[in-house]
Amino acid sequence: MSAxxxxxxxxxxxxxxxxxxxxxxxxxxxxxxxRALIDDVVQEVFMVVHGKLQTLRQPESLRSWLYxxxxxxxxxxxxxxxxxxxxxxxxPGPSEERTAQSPAxxxxxxxxxxxxxxxxxxxxxxxxxxxxxxxxxxxTCPEIAEAxxxxxxxxxxxxxxxxxxxxxxxxxxxxxxxxxx
Numbered sequence: 001m002s003a004x005x006x007x008x009x010x011x012x013x014x015x016x017x018x019x020x021x022x023x024x025x026x027x028x029x030x031x032x033x034x035r036a037l038i039d040d041v042v043q044e045v046f047m048v049v050h051g052k053l054q055t056l057r058q059p060e061s062l063r064s065w066l067y068x069x070x071x072x073x074x075x076x077x078x079x080x081x082x083x084x085x086x087x088x089x090x091x092p093g094p095s096e097e098r099t100a101q102s103p104a105x106x107x108x109x110x111x112x113x114x115x116x117x118x119x120x121x122x123x124x125x126x127x128x129x130x131x132x133x134x135x136x137x138x139x140t141c142p143e144i145a146e147a148x149x150x151x152x153x154x155x156x157x158x159x160x161x162x163x164x165x166x167x168x169x170x171x172x173x174x175x176x177x178x179x180x181x
Contacts, residue, residue, distance in 0.1 A: 008059040013050050024070055030132060031074035045073050064147035122169045127162035134159050
C-alpha cells in the first residue's frame with residue numbers, strides 16, 4: 001500500500017522562485033541580515049529549496065516551509081559571521097522602491113520604520129517573531145505554528161501576548177513623548 005498523496009502538486013523550482021523570491025528577500029531582511037549579505041543568503045535559501053523541494057510533504061504549506069528555511073539560513077549566517085550590527089539603512093522597510101518620493105517623505109518613512117523596529121526590539125524574541133509573522137507577513141496562526149514547529153495554542157498565546165506587549169511599548173513611547181512636549 002502506498003502513502004497517501006497530497007491533493008496539491010509540488011510546484012516546480014522555477015515557479016517557487018518566481019512566486020516567492022520577494023517573500024524570501026524581505027524575510028531575510030526582517031531577520032536582520034545586513035544588506036551586503038542579503039543576496040548571498042537568498043541564494044543559499046534557494047539552493048536549499050532546489051535540493052529539498054521534492055521532499056516537501058505538504059505543498060499547501062509551501063510558504064511556512066520556506067519561512068523555516070529562511071529562518072534557519074539567516075540564523076546560520078549570524079552564527080557564522082557573528083551578530084553584525086544592523087545599521088539604520090539595513091532596517092527593512094515597507095518597500096525597497098522609493099519612486100516619486102521627496103527626500104522629506106523618505107525621511108518620514110525611515111523614521112516610522114525605525115520607530116516600528118525600536119518598538120519591536122522591546123518584545124521577547126519568540127513573541128516578536130510571531131508578531132512579525134502575523135502582523136507584517138500576514139501568516140495565519142496555523143501557518144505560524146507549522147513554520148515554527150510549535151503547538152497551535154502556543155502560537156495563539158504568543159501572538160496575543162505580543163500584541164499586548166507591543167501596545168504597552170507604544171503607550172510608554174506616547175507617554176514619554178507627551179512628557180517632552
